[in-house]
Amino acid sequence: MSTAGSPRQTLTFVRERLEAAGVRPKTDLGQNFLIDLNLLRVLADTAQLGPQDVVLEVGTGTGSLTNLLAERAGYVISVEIDPKLHAVAKELVGQKANVRLLCQDALKSKNRFHPAVLEAVEEALAEGNRQFKLVANLPYNVATPVLTNLLSLERPPVTMTATIQKELADRIVARPGTKDYGALSVWIQSQCRARIERTMPPQVFWPRPKVFSAIIHIVLEPERRNRIQDRELFHSFIRGLFLHRRKFLRAQVLSALGRKTDKAAVDEVLQKMGFDPQARAEQLDVESILRLYGALRDQFRGGAFATPEVETQESSGEELSKDFPGDSEDDSEKD
Numbered sequence: 001m002s003t004a005g006s007p008r009q010t011l012t013f014v015r016e017r018l019e020a021a022g023v024r025p026k027t028d029l030g031q032n033f034l035i036d037l038n039l040l041r042v043l044a045d046t047a048q049l050g051p052q053d054v055v056l057e058v059g060t061g062t063g064s065l066t067n068l069l070a071e072r073a074g075y076v077i078s079v080e081i082d083p084k085l086h087a088v089a090k091e092l093v094g095q096k097a098n099v100r101l102l103c104q105d106a107l108k109s110k111n112r113f114h115p116a117v118l119e120a121v122e123e124a125l126a127e128g129n130r131q132f133k134l135v136a137n138l139p140y141n142v143a144t145p146v147l148t149n150l151l152s153l154e155r156p157p158v159t160m161t162a163t164i165q166k167e168l169a170d171r172i173v174a175r176p177g178t179k180d181y182g183a184l185s186v187w188i189q190s191q192c193r194a195r196i197e198r199t200m201p202p203q204v205f206w207p208r209p210k211v212f213s214a215i216i217h218i219v220l221e222p223e224r225r226n227r228i229q230d231r232e233l234f235h236s237f238i239r240g241l242f243l244h245r246r247k248f249l250r251a252q253v254l255s256a257l258g259r260k261t262d263k264a265a266v267d268e269v270l271q272k273m274g275f276d277p278q279a280r281a282e283q284l285d286v287e288s289i290l291r292l293y294g295a296l297r298d299q300f301r302g303g304a305f306a307t308p309e310v311e312t313q314e315s316s317g318e319e320l321s322k323d324f325p326g327d328s329e330d331d332s333e334k335d
């Protein structure tokens with residue numbers, strides 16, 4: 001079975017298979033299928049796949065991308081939450097020896113990838129000299145937790161190449177001093193290089209989403225990443241730091257430390273490190289934020305700077321916000 005052809009032919013192909021299986025696309029699960037095969041190829045080309053690669057795809061859909069990935073990578077693990085779509089994809093790619101299809105939520109909770117999916121990846125990686133990559137046309141509702149949680153792993157993907165909402169891509173690559181720059185930008189840029197490979201209009205998907213999309217390519221930088229002491233704490237720190245974007249740095253730091261210390265103690269650290277307490281976190285580049293984190297961690301470790309509480313909300317794949325906590329615009333009073 002081939003999926004080759006124009007977007008119109010691909011659309012017909014996708015539609016016919018879905019209709020035959022009695023599936024109507026669910027927008028709340030981000031079921032917008034990429035019907036421009038050239039773009040599927042751009043996605044796979046950008047990932048630069050080879051036989052040593054173990055690819056994780058989140059959102060198998062009808063299996064079109066899975067099929068292409070299986071031609072280029074050593075092994076593909078593809079996860080789909082919708083059992084009907086899982087069955088449709090199984091017909092197309094289920095027989096391939098280098099494809100494993102899982103039918104489940106890729107996430108265990110907002111802050112955690114599903115262990116069963118990670119086990120499947122680890123199993124595949126255990127065979128020889130293989131490397132882990134994410135390639136996906138991600139469901140918009142879980143794109144942020146998928147990318148951020150994968151980056152929290154001890155052994156994260158070496159690259160993550162994905163179709164995501166354009167606004168999210170803009171936030172990932174944002175520079176300091178811009179409205180898009182926030183905790184998500186810092187979390188990713190402190191560990192990776194990221195670039196937008198392509199932007200895409202709604203009509204390359206069916207059904208059409210209301211927003212533009214982009215192919216993001218994120219490359220892990222192990223040296224950059226290894227500089228961060230206690231990444232979980234850093235993650236929680238930056239989320240706190242950007243929670244009240246309009247406050248001044250001192251108040252933002254106090255908030256990031258859960259208000260477990262006082263202004264004078266924070267001022268002392270800021271002054272010692274040469275930070276203007278009237279600056280704002282969004283003006284600080286990633287290097288400065290790392291420096292600030294290091295100094296605060298040294299000063300308050302075990303006290304105000306305790307191990308963060310990890311949220312354990314279960315994921316239904318539907319409720320998860322696209323937003324990365326700590327990126328909200330907040331007009332609350334300045335401090």
Ligand SMILES: C[S@@+](CC[C@H](N)C(=O)[O-])C[C@H]1O[C@@H](n2cnc3c(N)ncnc32)[C@H](O)[C@@H]1O
Binds near residue numbers: 029030032
């Ligand atoms: C944007 S579609 C991509 C489909 C296909 N890969 C393509 O390129 O056309 C996203 C897919 O992710 C699935 N999905 C949504 N939430 C999910 C979750 N939490 N875990 C696994 N799959 C999910 C949807 O059912 C949908 O099939």
